[in-house]
Amino acid sequence: MADPDLQEAASALDADDRLTGAFVAQVIAALDDGDNEAARALAEPLHPADIADLFEQVPAHDRAGLAAALGDKLDAEVFAEMNEWVKSELLDLLDAGQVAEIAQALDTDDAVAILEDMDAGDAQDVLRAMTPEDRAAIEEALSYPEESAGRLMQRDLVAVPEDWTVAQVTAFLHERPDLQTDFWEIFVVDEGMLPVGTMRLSWLLTTPPDIAVADLMQRDQTLIPVDMDQEEVALRFQKYALISAAVVDLKGRLVGVITVDDIVHIIQEEAGEDILKLSGAGDGDINEPVFDTYKTRSRWLIVNLGTAMVSSSVIAAFAPTIEKFVVLAALTPIVASVGGNAGTQTMAVAVRALATNQLTEANTRRTIWRELRVAAANGLTVATLMGIGTALVFQNPMLGGVIAAAMLFNILVAGMAGVIVPVLLDRFNFDPAVSSSVFVTMTTDTMGFLGFLWLATRAGLTG
Amino acid sequence: MADPDLQEAASALDADDRLTGAFVAQVIAALDDGDNEAARALAEPLHPADIADLFEQVPAHDRAGLAAALGDKLDAEVFAEMNEWVKSELLDLLDAGQVAEIAQALDTDDAVAILEDMDAGDAQDVLRAMTPEDRAAIEEALSYPEESAGRLMQRDLVAVPEDWTVAQVTAFLHERPDLQTDFWEIFVVDEGMLPVGTMRLSWLLTTPPDIAVADLMQRDQTLIPVDMDQEEVALRFQKYALISAAVVDLKGRLVGVITVDDIVHIIQEEAGEDILKLSGAGDGDINEPVFDTYKTRSRWLIVNLGTAMVSSSVIAAFAPTIEKFVVLAALTPIVASVGGNAGTQTMAVAVRALATNQLTEANTRRTIWRELRVAAANGLTVATLMGIGTALVFQNPMLGGVIAAAMLFNILVAGMAGVIVPVLLDRFNFDPAVSSSVFVTMTTDTMGFLGFLWLATRAGLTG
Structure with a gap:
């Protein structure tokens, strides 16, 4: 400084x-x-x-x-x-x-x-x-x-006709003391204000004065429709590494310009938002009034209370099995918890890949298959560890086998739900970051409880 | 197009x-x-x-x-x-x-x-x-x-001395066909290549040729040390709405330039990374080879298996209480689950606020107090709902009271842990996004199980 x-x-x-x-x-x-x-x-x-x-x-x-x-x-x-x-x-x-x-x-x-x-x-x-x-x-x-x-757009911009020379553009710029904002790009338009090209300022500065704008400008440019959502705008800026871009109205006329410094905040916000939405924290701003925060978060907690009751009703249904063998009450949450974690991993990856346009129609099936293979590998590892550990600690090989099978099953379910839930929500135009985790967690909890207690009952486990 | x-x-x-x-x-x-x-x-x-x-x-x-x-x-x-x-x-x-x-x-x-x-x-x-x-x-x-x-930096840049005029800079630029990249800003340096100011190209284009660089340039500029971490660089670009910035070596000499189009990817990645780290999904790239993904995720699942065992040992310790009243086995996971959700909400907010430099030394105490108030409001709401519901369904007011008290307690614990864990990790230079959720979830699970079962035992609940 x-x-x-x-x-x-x-x-x-x-x-x-x-x-x-x-x-x-x-x-x-x-x-x-x-x-x-x-x-x-x-x-x-x-x-x-x-x-x-x-x-x-x-x-x-x-x-x-x-x-x-x-x-x-x-x-x-x-x-x-x-x-x-x-x-x-x-x-x-x-x-x-x-x-x-x-x-x-x-x-x-x-x-x-x-x-x-x-x-x-x-x-x-x-x-x-x-x-x-x-x-x-x-x-x-x-x-x-x-x-x-x-x-987001700024209406102050520099637009010149195609038949000017570099010298004319330069002279024109010197006569515009009214330009209040910095600009990075000059737009070339036809008589109807339809954009035909764009020039970066550095090209103008390094080009001899007699060159025509038509020969200097770049003809393809990314045009932003005025009604495009800001998240889409941000993705275009990233994809095409833009510094500024022309905004056009419904008739294709140049009406404004968006510069990257306004987009940087949006990219950061939109990417950071997912983490907050997935956790049900709403805007997640530490400066938000306490009462607003309370409203957003308590709504989410009540929804989760509901789903927790649904999955715990599975446990209640197996009360006779648990009464006979109370160790199951301590082991059941482990099956659900590890499944929940596996589901959250896959879900986080899927939500990000959807948000950054990496997970598309073209590779959905391949991605599901990929996640299933990861889930199979993870499931076998964790199930083996847990199965052997349980068999040894409780001196009960059948209990070890039951918990291993339930864990493998639940991690496979988690891997599938972790991709399929966000993809389906996205396909039906819901924001996958907002609602995926309710469904995924409910699935892994319920399937964890059900798989383990059902197998334990079938295996006739008793203390 | x-x-x-x-x-x-x-x-x-x-x-x-x-x-x-x-x-x-x-x-x-x-x-x-x-x-x-x-x-x-x-x-x-x-x-x-x-x-x-x-x-x-x-x-x-x-x-x-x-x-x-x-x-x-x-x-x-x-x-x-x-x-x-x-x-x-x-x-x-x-x-x-x-x-x-x-x-x-x-x-x-x-x-x-x-x-x-x-x-x-x-x-x-x-x-x-x-x-x-x-x-x-x-x-x-x-x-x-x-x-x-x-x-990240580009070594190709335009630097001019302070005693030049606008005309000299313009002439100089026309003689540099070797400039391969677009540039947005011209740096002003002294004889030792120490930066003394900066000019945006639009200023140069709208200023009369006889004006001195010294009178046109902006003297304060954000200088990026060459060894600065890219996440820090991205935060500077956002905070000061930069399009490009000078990079200086340890002696303060201008050695390169970073432009915002390279930063946009980093902002997006760093902000999106948190969601993946919080869920233990590592890089979370759907193109990563399956085996690499397996290694990252299974490590996390094994850690979580460990913490799930710790918290479930609390349930095991209360086996006699559960045997007497098996309904507790179904209700215990609800207390833990809602606490876990409340903790995750607070943690997501704290992790984002730390990453964006909004949660600092100066407002930590205030933020903890804020989260405690939110937790109290959420806890009272959820505990009341759950307490009344439980009392009615099981025709057992004491059970309703016990679960309400346990939930309120656990949500308060969650609110505290959700801020304090990430802040402490950050203070000791661990990445809060990576390790917060292990600690927070273990805390809310353990405290949920312990609070509920201990109170149930003290209250002498039996079926």
Whole structure:
């Protein structure tokens, strides 16, 4: 960091570029003493992304104070980087005019991110306080579905006709002081604003001025339909290693541009989301209000309570067998637990492979067969270990054989369910990350209990 | 897609931009008929990223045939996009000279990705077949630790002195036909190659020619140390919304540049990895050889078998209580299961928050307190439901009270363990995603069994 300000702030950050506990504690102490100047002096040299982090790191009751201390340092850039819960909490403290001012200083997509989280009435007040142009841009963006390309795109872009030369493009760029945002690519369009090609800025800079745009531009380009879901957009950016991409409306006309820095957050969120969805943790944001978290998680726990009762009813049905041989009560959960783990492994792999377009129609059957072979190998290993161990510990070879057979069976079931459940959910347009684990766990629990207790009963095991 | 070739291939792709099963089946049929021309005609119009996908989608035994059919269409760009297992399988079919030719056509980071996965001996043969310059670049990259910035960076970059004008920079760029890669940013350095600032290309293009670089450049920039771990690099790119960043050696000299398109894959992988690690699925790649998958997963299942035995020994210890009242054998797993789910929810949230630098020293205590409150609310809800249900079904209010108390207790334990285990692992530099779930599940199982059966025994429950 070459800037002296940033060096001064360096002690605020640890080696991993996170705010240190000691620094945050200093800020909190200053706020609690009512010493706004000290708090501001500490926070001022920070990068906007770090100021945003600071708001997340201080306790909720200190956030209004920190906002007051920072004054104009709490600007649009800080809001653009802030966690959505913390952001909406802070926005509640500001009036419509102040929010409008912040929103106008932001790129359209960041302004939309602020407005879409507000109550409809508050958002209207803010829009009314904006200039007509900014308001029109944001209202248009808000007219597209949530999480679509239309909400992510920036309308500010550079488009030139095909018959220009490099010199003309360069001259044109010098006459555009109104371009507010950085851009990475210049789009070539026909008279009807239909995109015909694209040029990266580095090509323009290394090409002689008399070359025609038509000869320099690349004709194929990835076009993003304005209504495409942001997860799809992110996959295109990854697949084709894009830095920016043209967004087109339903008639194929160029209406905006999406740049990779907006996509990076989405890739991270979407990939990280799966882990949270699989565990039923919803958004899984540590800044979410406790009551919202409670609602999401308790719903999931109640569903799981239901499935746990279904599988435990299998145990209840075998009560006479267990009464005769109580050791079975201790061994049954082991069969279910290892099966559950095997199922979760396969399910996690299948959910990721579906999300990254690696598991498709073309290789589903092959993947199921692959997972069955893995399950067979795992099942034989674990069943052998458990069977021999049980036979020795309880001096009961029949019990060892029964538990080994039940484990092998359950791990095979787990391997199948672990792929088939997410694939079927995906095929019927349910999100496999959300609902797979309920079905898979219920299957492995039930089959673990049933397989083991049924075999034990048939084998006539008694203590 | 403006290109007619791409339009022809469009039928190969479904609405989500994935290869269709029908298309892949056509290719497989052509290969199985030995009709290489037909296979090539089908695959030729595809984008390199889709050709790479095609290799992943056809069965392993068809891949050599597809490579033969494609001939020179199987080029460096296709290899750069290919899954690592499929890639190393294909590379085994080529001789050192052919691999060297492909590697030389790639950016350093992609060439390194090919060589780092090869056996040391084979990699040496490939290096020997390369030109001295390319070889030096790759050998230097390989000298940095795996998954470090040094392996990701591109050495080709544009650096200019601070006392130049915009006109001089522009003239300089026109004289550099040797620049092979696209670039997005121009670095400003002093005589010792120490970075002093950076300019985005769009600034250069919109600024009058007589302005000095010193007046245009941005002085603060994020510098990436050459030995920084790629996950850290990815976090910096996200936090500061970077398109490219300068890489500096231990003396602070500019040695390379990393661009966001290489980071996008890492962000996706690192975020997706957590889900796979939490479930003990290792790399979780559906193209990994079955035996490697078996080794990773069975190790995890054996660990889980061990922990399941520990917790089930708690049940065994209460055998006399269960013998007196066999209903307990069916209810015990419910207490453990719901606790396990609650623990997994909290753990997933904590693991993500740690990975994204949201859960830090500064807010650990607050986060634990937050999770305890969520756990209390969830615990009261689930315990009430289960307690009343059990009391009614078994006409046994005492049993209802015992199970409600045990569930509340276990969900509180789960909430604590779900945060504390990952935080402690992280603090002692273990990856929380890898080992958290073993500890958390063992805790919730053991505490579920123990809490319920101990209370049942104390309450003197009998059937």
